Amino acid sequence: MAYVPDMKPRSTGGSIAKFLTSRAFLAPIIAMVIFVALWEFLVWVNDWPDYVMASPSDLPEAYADYWGLFIKYGWQTLWRTVVGLILAVIVGLLLGMIMGFSRLMRDALYPLLVGFNAIPKATVVPIVALLFVGAHDFNTILIAFMISFFPIAVSVSIGLSTLEPEYRDILRALGASQATIFWKIALPKTLPEFFGALKVAVTLAFIGTNLMEIVSPHGRGLGALFDSGKTNSDYPLMFAVLIALAVLGIVLYYVIVALEKIFAGWAERSPG
């Protein structure tokens, strides 16, 4: 063989200690520390009172006072977001498949979907709250779903409709069914686009859940905790909720990244 490509050793998943000292772990940690320090410094140098801007040093107290509520409400926000996201994945995949395989359905559904997506979900919240009055979990999940299925549907439909004909033909020429072609080729080939969309959708779903929790007063989830901080002029609590939301968002995002590594890791190439 005249040509032998130089193979980069695959990462073999070293020990935890190795991970904790790795650049992938340390770089974001250092970035966060710098961010918090800057925040503290800005509040201190401007001498802002906590009702203008709470400082990071105000937060531990807020967490200590309301730890039980953070756990309880955080869990409510998390599971409703995840259920909304799962719904978005199922419906997004189905819509994406319908639009990806049928030109007619793509032409018919696209304007409808774009219009639907363009409506600010904050305006939909009161409508949904009235429509299903009292069904708090359902309402919240519905908004989380509505705000997050669009990128998934679009990316899957684009992934499927841009599948090169040769990919279809290698199986079709053997008499394979459409279902086989979908499972063996179209679906796996679309996975990188799907996960790209899922990363966008996961943060959107969070926004949807909190929108409902903050706007519709039913006293559940981190959004409600934020709202009560506002009502009681407990400003450190409001900031503490924001940070808690950010942490949950980061956790969910990296769960998606981990899933992507497992199911679509092949699409990642080492640079250079």
Next chain:
Amino acid sequence: MYPMIKIEGVRHAYKTPAGPLPVLDGLELSVDEGGFVAVVGPSGCGKSTLTRLVAGLMKPDEGKVMLHGELVSGPRSTVGMAFQNPVMLEWRTILENIMLPLEIVATKMSKAEQRERANYLLELVGLEGFGDKRPSELSGGMRQRASLCRSIVHKPEVLILDEPFGALDAFTREDLWQTMHKVKEEEPFTGVLITHDLRESIFLADQVVVLSQRPARTQYVLDVPNTGPRDLDHLYTAEAADMLNILRHQIEVAQGRAAA
């Protein structure tokens, strides 16, 4: 006895917004079992349409496409295909890519047997030890070799090659020509090769068919003597030069740049 591939009076037109676009108009082709025919012609003359007809991926408006004397009515598992694009599934290893057709047409075969068959072919094309690599880790020529393995893994009677070496550099291409002869000797098939390369056509095939400009008809058929394995020196003999001259002239006729 029927020829393995027989195409008679095939006409076909694509429907376009601007009206029907005739691509084939009176195509004739006959390939005996074990034969290897190369199809050359001006670009855009309908060569790829021809491969899709033989593969059963589409039906002609008029005329007959027959395999073994049977009218082709749809895809069949006795056909193998390879394209200019090696079409490697990036999420599978090379070995798993090669096993793909077996998962469709040889479901009775055990995984171990499939693996063994794929490994044997990898060795045949000079890719031993690369089965566990990902397609992205291989060069273009190596991917094309793997694609060739996949196209013959289910022992097809008919192998359709649609410009498989078109995107490779000249030296890699010549390497693959020789691999092709080796493969044909070990794993006999009846072949149809679409190509733009006249040297390739006379090096690999025992019959070269020149198609006219679109709508294509069979314009000229050249029989290549010395069938069977040959080495690259054959391309530099007076005999080869004569054949290349004839074919070049026929292409010019097809393009309308020379009188017949």
